[in-house]
Amino acid sequence: MHRKKEILIMITQKYPFGYGEVYLDRELQYFSEAFDEILLYPLRKVANERPVPSNVQINELFCSRSNKVNKGYAIKKLFAANKILSNEIKFAASGNEYVKKNKKEFLAQVLMAYELADTFYDSFKEKIRDTSAKFYSVWLDEGALIMSMLKNDGRLDSFVLRLHGYDLYDSRREGGYMPFRVYCFNQVSKVFVVSKNGAEYTRGLNICPEKVMANYSGLHDHGLTAEFDGVIRVISCSNLLQLKRIHLIIKALKEIDFPIIWKHFGDGEQRTELTRLAKELPDHIKWSFEGHVSHDNLMKVYTDEHWTCFLHMSESEGLPLALAEAMSFGIPVIACDVGGVSEIVSEKEGYLLPKMVEPENVSSIIKEISTDHMLQKQLSINAREKYLKHFNAQKNYSSFVQLLREFG
Template identity: 30%
Template structure:
């Protein structure tokens, strides 16, 4: 008899959303005697679908358009949960127009997709009320609210969700508001944080909750060899993120501008983003001297990036974000033994050990400080530099290997089934 795992994910496997779920799903799909069903929430009809393992069934619930969800929000007039949350905001004096809009769009979308999923579970999968399957939401936001709604329909099932960053830290979410977070957490069997920082955040916020756990994400091992060398004449920097206000990529350019020494520097940034942030970045790059070469190839998928890591040598990886869970981009870099310079936000300090495999910057760091660290790596003797590289790889092997972490996660899922 096959055991079923129902997964809820935003947009994935369509478009560019949730790129790191793909590797996790490759492992989940190998669980013996299992049926994996994926509900893809709100993909656009023009999005390209990624190739999935053959035993993963995809059920897209396509995005219906903002006007549709606006009309559907009229059903909230008869939704007691809406009034409960609305008056909770009102009583706590936290109600703002932005939060009201987020609450209505959140619930309208969640309720619509809940009804679609419930219908599929009954008519396509013939799932009886007494079923004991696993429901897994990849995010702790409105996708997990759908699990909260399904709980009363399937009381014997297991309901779990991962918590990353914007779906976890209220202060970094849109409108600084995560509707129903306490209700969702209380309803789940397990809330799986991806960092110690996230774990502590939830435990401090909800000390009564005994269903919060920690399980790191991981990346695949593409390293061909450890034949690392230091180029004494040039330093090559890589960064990889969306170009948005939170990621502050322009600060890397400003830091490079402050390097007065005439050393050869090459900086490659992978990632695309918002027009205003891109214009700001390009303006900063135009001011750089001729000894600093900058390349902005744009968006790149993970498999293509791994090929670049395999075939090119980078001396340091830089991340200057104001907010993170644990950056998978840093996991990928450490798997290739690349030293890291990163802001000490979220769970970054769990993968970057200051002075061991890289250096941590304060969130409000000065660009001069980043300049100093880049020069430090450039001037570092080869023996010391190679130790940083070995340390980076060692941290990845111990804590962030996909093989290790996702096989462990699969055992966990098997025990739930």
């Protein structure tokens, strides 16, 4: 019997451009082995294009869009667009005033999405003829809205989407509102949420609970961090944004009275302010903001030197894989208990702190783990075991491929 060609069609935010969506590097490795061809549609294009497997085609049609909706097209789709907005106002109780206030902007977004949906469909409709095609929106964003429109008018049979943190929790969005979630949830076949905490939150929204499934991403095994060499080193890795609360790390380190090396990887809008604060650290605290580095280079950093602990003070999260990645090297984690963090870190692998933690509490924990080498060793062993059990790439992505085939 002739096997149908298997094609996976994905919409990302920027990937393979930029430095974000790092987990897609790993996903694509497994997808490229499972599917004959992958069509990748980023919504935006920025600098730094990353390599992808040979059977992945990048289509930049969304990147070259016009910022204006064709007038004739707007008239044609006005009724349908207003219907979507009316339903949003009706069901999105937490944000309906925000929708009413910004109705013109939201209407323009819907009309633009309708136009892009047609262009998107035309770009692949011939290619998927007589194939088994699966559709995957990596975020609950414009990509999910576009796929929802195609599902609603019968041009797609089904699609799936992932939920993370920024596209899940209302508190992280302007106006406390997630645009077009109601419409997308009605159309999607399955919603894969990156944490159990997020899955429970999602089931409390306007969605059939059976559509929701917690699904962890996976991480490759790069081995262990280097053996202890007598130097205390702490590391952190995140965007330099206010919600990441890097200033708490700086304040905590200010209380340390012995030599420590601190390196932070990642960049962002708060770099200037955080650099100013870090310059106030005492001379025995050696620090550096390393900026964005490639994932391969970051993995080398973890293995080339011994790291005493990984610090993460964020006030809001989905499931921060940077923590699980550090643990894969046997690095204990000190983090605040927000979002899905407790699914990665417990007292067995590190320290789980209250959201409103004081810098003095963080500094006392750094002192404890830095001076008690037996404790540090046991936390390191447990951290590594937690990674192998729950966040191993081979196990998690093999399972996700089967779910894509079933629901995509």
